[in-house]
Amino acid sequence: MRTLHTRKGGFTLIELMIVVAIIGILAAIAIPAFIGYLARAKTSEAGANLKNMFQLAAGYYTEENWGTRAIDLTPGAAAATSACAVSAADTMVAPSAAKYTIDWQTADPGFMSIGFALRDPVYYQYLLLGGDGMCGHMAGDAIYSFQAQGDLDGDGATSLFEIQAGANTINELIRSPGVFRQDELE
Numbered sequence: 123m124r125t126l127h128t129r130k131g132g133f134t135l136i137e138l139m140i141v142v143a144i145i146g147i148l149a150a151i152a153i154p155a156f157i158g159y160l161a162r163a164k165t166s167e168a169g170a171n172l173k174n175m176f177q178l179a180a181g182y183y184t185e186e187n188w189g190t191r192a193i194d195l196t197p198g199a200a201a202a203t204s205a206c207a208v209s210a211a212d213t214m215v216a217p218s219a220a221k222y223t224i225d226w227q228t229a230d231p232g233f234m235s236i237g238f239a240l241r242d243p244v245y246y247q248y249l250l251l252g253g254d255g256m257c258g259h260m261a262g263d264a265i266y267s268f269q270a271q272g273d274l275d276g277d278g279a280t281s282l283f284e285i286q287a288g289a290n291t292i293n294e295l296i297r298s299p300g301v302f303r304q305d306e307l308e
Contacts, residue, residue, distance in 0.1 A: 161274055161307050168246050168270035168283040169301045175250065175268045176285055178236040180295040182208060183265070205293055207265050208232040209255035217247045219276030224248075246270040246283075264288040265295065274308060281305045 184204055211232030213224050221243035226234070232250050233239065251267040259265060266287040273280050282304040287297045 158307070164245050164274055165272075165281070165283070165303075165306055167244060168272060168281075171240065171244070171246070171248060172268045172270055172283060172285045172301060175236070175238050175248065176266075176287055176295075176297050178238050179208065179250070179253075179266060179268070179287065180297075182206065182236045183259075183289075183295040204257070205259040205289065206257035207253045207255065207259060208235040208250070210253045211250040213248045215247055217245070217271050217273040217280055219245075219274060221245055245274060246272040259289055259293070261289050261291050261293040272308075277308065279305065279308045281308050 183206060185206070209230070209232045211230035213229050213233075215222055215224065223243045224240055226239050230250075232253055232255075233248075238248075238250075247270070249267075249269040249271070251269060252264070253266055264286070268285045268287065270283040271280050272283075282302070283306075284302040284304075285297050286302075287295055290296045
């Protein structure tokens, strides 16, 4: 009697081709979604750092600051004032697709005045606009625009994240209710 020959191992070419096709389809779906996820994760840096910059500027705005070391004791001389804004500042590095570490020795001193210094490498160029370096701002004044500009894909088109700040009716620094985003993922 003849015994039936049974197959003892391996996959057929058809089975291997089907598995490769399934893996290719899954990769075609997953890779673009993953790239988009990475880009959205990078944008979270901008919002977090802008909010931090506002908090530091708000603290500086309410502190008493004095522009000189000398005391003027003449009658009617001004006392130490609050409602102070720092000068405009820029991290001085053009945005690119690569992270960079900010050299705080060459960055504008306005950042140092409020205590804004990032230790970790960043994707965005940070700007503090509108600050005049003066004290005595009044309620209702528009004071700052905090911006982060980025070029996450390195194509020359930039994204913009912005928080605007001004003085409310009791002369406290308040900010726009959200972060303005333009071309977030470029």
